[in-house]
Amino acid sequence: xxxxxxxxxxxxxxxILASSMALLYRADRRQPCLLDWMAAGLCFAGNNILAAVAVxxxxxxxxxxxxxxxxYVAGHFGILAGVRRHVGLAPGWPLLAPVAVAVxxxxxxxxxxxxxxxxxxxxxPLVGALNATVVLTLWRRLPRTDWLPYVPLAAMEGVFxxxxxxxxxxxxxxxxxxxxxxxxxxxxxxxxxxxxxFLSVTTMSCALIVACRQVQALRRASLTDTLxxxxxxxxxxxxxxxxxxxxxxxxxxxxxxxxxxxxFKSINDRHxxxxxxxxxxxxxxxxxxxLRGHDRLFRIGGEExxxxxxxxxxxxxxxxxxxxxxxxAATPLRLRDQAVAMTVSAGVAARSPHDASWEDILRRADExxxxxxxxxxxxxxxxxxEVDASLREVRRVDAMxx
Numbered sequence: 001x002x003x004x005x006x007x008x009x010x011x012x013x014x015x016i017l018a019s020s021m022a023l024l025y026r027a028d029r030r031q032p033c034l035l036d037w038m039a040a041g042l043c044f045a046g047n048n049i050l051a052a053v054a055v056x057x058x059x060x061x062x063x064x065x066x067x068x069x070x071x072y073v074a075g076h077f078g079i080l081a082g083v084r085r086h087v088g089l090a091p092g093w094p095l096l097a098p099v100a101v102a103v104x105x106x107x108x109x110x111x112x113x114x115x116x117x118x119x120x121x122x123x124x125p126l127v128g129a130l131n132a133t134v135v136l137t138l139w140r141r142l143p144r145t146d147w148l149p150y151v152p153l154a155a156m157e158g159v160f161x162x163x164x165x166x167x168x169x170x171x172x173x174x175x176x177x178x179x180x181x182x183x184x185x186x187x188x189x190x191x192x193x194x195x196x197x198f199l200s201v202t203t204m205s206c207a208l209i210v211a212c213r214q215v216q217a218l219r220r221a222s223l224t225d226t227l228x229x230x231x232x233x234x235x236x237x238x239x240x241x242x243x244x245x246x247x248x249x250x251x252x253x254x255x256x257x258x259x260x261x262x263x264f265k266s267i268n269d270r271h272x273x274x275x276x277x278x279x280x281x282x283x284x285x286x287x288x289x290x291l292r293g294h295d296r297l298f299r300i301g302g303e304e305x306x307x308x309x310x311x312x313x314x315x316x317x318x319x320x321x322x323x324x325x326x327x328x329a330a331t332p333l334r335l336r337d338q339a340v341a342m343t344v345s346a347g348v349a350a351r352s353p354h355d356a357s358w359e360d361i362l363r364r365a366d367e368x369x370x371x372x373x374x375x376x377x378x379x380x381x382x383x384x385x386e387v388d389a390s391l392r393e394v395r396r397v398d399a400m401x402x
Contacts, residue, residue, distance in 0.1 A: 004055045006192040011048035013199035014075075017041030020203055024210055031213065033086040036093075037206045040078025044199060047071040066107035069123055070100045076130040079202060083134050083153075086209065087141040099126070116188075117171055124168050131161040149212035153205035156198060163194050225299040227277060228284040233300045236308070243296075243310045244358035247351050252310055254358070255317040256365040259287075259324065259346035260304040262377040267340065275335065279342060282333045287324045294320075306362065314350040314382070321346040321380045329378060343378035345369060 018041030025034035050068040053059065074096055081091035103123065106112050112119055134157045138150050167190065223235035231239070247254040261267075261283055268276040280303060287305070288297060296308040309317055325344055332339040347368030349361050364383040371390060372381040381387055 003188060003192060004052060006189065006196060007048050007051045007055060010192060010196045010199060011045055011052060013196055013203070014041050014045035014048055017199055017203040017206075018045060020207060024207065028210070028214065031086075031210055033082040033091075034206075034210065036078050036082030036085055036091055037202075040075045040082065041199075041203075043071045043075035043078055044195075047075060048195075062107050062113045065119065066104050069107070069119065070103045073103050073123065073126060073130070074100055076127050079157075080130050080134050080137070082206070083137050086213075087137060089137070089141070120171060121168065124164050128161050128164045131157045131164070135161075149209050150205075152201060152208060156201040156205060160194060160198050163190070167191060228281055228299050230284055230288075230297045230299045230305065233298065236298050236300060236306065239296050240308055240358035240362070243308055244351070244355075244361075246310065253312060253314065253350060254361060255309045255312060255314060255348065255350040256362050257307040257309070257317060257321045257324070257346055257348050258300075258304065258362070258365040258369045259321065259344045260301070260369065260373075262343045262345055262373075264303040267342075271335070271340070275333075275340075278335075279333050279340070282331075283328055283342065283344065286327050286331050290323045290327050291320065306365070314348070317350060318348050318380060318382050321348050325378065325380050345372040345377045346380040347372055347383065348380065349383040 018038045021034045021038035021041060025031065025038065028034075047068045050064050050071070054064045054068075077093075077096050077099070081093055081096075085091045103126075106122060107119075112122065135154050138147075138154050142150060223231055225232045243254050246252055261279065264276065264279070267279050280299075283303075284297070284299070284305065287307075291297060291307060294307060294309060298306045298308070300306050307320075309320070312320070325346055329341075329343050332341045334340075347365045347370070349364035349368055351361050355361055368381040368383040368387055371387045372379045375381070
């Protein structure tokens with residue numbers, strides 16, 4: 001395959017990268033990294049179009065490699081910018097301007113204009129640094145459990161970096177290389193072929209990353225309460241099952257705090273359901289601040305919530321529940337024209353040797369919560385024998401009345 005055919009194929013691969021990212025962004029505008037990767041594809045396309053012009057017209061004007069190399073560096077920078085944005089970092093596009101100007105400016109030097117090898121020696125380290133930074137960014141910013149969708153992109157960046165290093169070593173060891181601008185020499189052909197492969201694999205890799213992020217978002221939405229951001233009852237089963245199994249295996253403490261908003265119905269009736277939703281968000285926000293460091297927080301009913309705790313002693317669990325109660329009691333919900341006092345009642349229960357499953361712990365925490373609700377509210381009760389006896393007496397009285 002001659003140089004011109006490879007360059008045209010690379011230009012088409014670049015346009016496929018750009019158009020694929022544009023279409024994906026049109027389908028899901030919540031992932032702006034797609035715009036960075038689209039820009040990268042356009043830069044690579046511009047580079048390859050200029051290379052095709054240089055080969056087709058046999059032109060040696062210095063502007064063709066000057067602009068082409070600046071676009072080539074910008075393309076690799078765009079891949080890095082998209083990765084950075086994807087992992088929550090600033091993409092860093094303002095840094096590209098001085099780099100591109102420097103790349104262009106070096107082509108004004110006669111020695112750089114006259115030698116393709118000199119340009120390769122100058123710009124290969126820059127491109128290699130961008131490739132390496134992509135891999136390092138993914139490695140440092142992503143949990144290892146989330147790495148699988150990113151392996152193709154990281155591997156491609158690593159392979160591309162390796163071929164850059166090998167081509168540079170080959171060039172340094174063979175002075176009689178006879179390189180010309182976009183000629184069909186072995187070194188140039190291998191480089192262009194790798195660019196074609198790089199663009200093709202990068203397109204698929206970026207699409208895979210976006211698709212996996214969408215799957216994760218859908219899964220997260222299915223396990224999360226949309227109003228509060230806390231986990232929902234569906235996710236409680238898996239988390240509690242794992243915690244209970246670990247407790248049985250390692251003897252680690254497992255406990256539940258359950259709490260709900262006192263007199264919530266009256267808040268809804270007096271202020272409306274919109275304020276009721278605001279009250280729920282207010283309570284969960286304050287509780288989450290107190291429970292910082294504990295991420296297994298669940299909304300299990302309208303105004304009822306649960307906290308699953310592992311490796312926390314029962315007395316410390318009670319202290320946490322009391323801290324939640326005290327924070328909410330001291331922090332009224334502030335509306336536009338008034339402050340609405342709010343309180344919660346809480347129940348606490350820890351795993352005992354007699355528990356057959358985590359549901360037994362949750363049931364006892366609910367019983368302690370019920371005890372707190374029927375003994376004054378705005379309090380924390382821990383499930384004890386006394387609480388259990390009190391609840392049995394209440395049930396006995398209720399049965400007699402019935």
